Amino acid sequence: MLDEKTLLELQEYVYGRLERPTLFNCYELGDIVDRYAAGGEFDTYGKGSRPTFREVLYSYIRKKGVVDADIFHEAGIDPKDFSRAEDPLYKPDKKTALALAIALGLNKIETDRLLGAAGYAFSNSDTFDLVIQFCLGRGIHSRDKVNQALHIFGLEPLLRV
Numbered sequence: 807m808l809d810e811k812t813l814l815e816l817q818e819y820v821y822g823r824l825e826r827p828t829l830f831n832c833y834e835l836g837d838i839v840d841r842y843a844a845g846g847e848f849d850t851y852g853k854g855s856r857p858t859f860r861e862v863l864y865s866y867i868r869k870k871g872v873v874d875a876d877i878f879h880e881a882g883i884d885p886k887d888f889s890r891a892e893d894p895l896y897k898p899d900k901k902t903a904l905a906l907a908i909a910l911g912l913n914k915i916e917t918d919r920l921l922g923a924a925g926y927a928f929s930n931s932d933t934f935d936l937v938i939q940f941c942l943g944r945g946i947h948s949r950d951k952v953n954q955a956l957h958i959f960g961l962e963p964l965l966r967v
Contacts, residue, residue: 862923881909
């Protein structure tokens with residue numbers, strides 16, 4: 807269980823960083839799109855080879871020197887669901903990717919890379935993401951402790967098991 811000091815620091819962290827989404831009117835958004843299009847950035851964006859989620863996941867499993875079974879058990883993922891990660895086209899939901907990052911003991915940068923390979927990113931306007939970032943920054947890699955931190959804010963647990 808998280809101690810009282812850590813819970814207070816968690817609340818300060820989340821409330822100090824929580825950003826409200828910026829709302830654009832349709833004209834401003836059109837201007838932004840026009841600027842990017844004029845710069846040709848849409849033409850080059852996404853070109854090149856990016857590692858798949860499977861490649862990134864298994865590179866971290868090898869780097870950490872752990873067994874697949876230990877990871878899916880620690881992450882709270884059913885072995886059948888974990889075996890889908892063998893498919894190079896597999897894209898997990900965000901909570902599953904985060905559960906794997908926690909189970910692997912990844913830091914924030916490594917988790918960003920794993921999330922990016924699955925097509926996700928952290929948002930500072932999402933309390934769930936801020937709680938996870940706090941835990942990663944503090945080296946909190948126990949699913950129970952992460953779920954306790956999420957519960958403090960009335961959020962769903964990382965994964966139900």
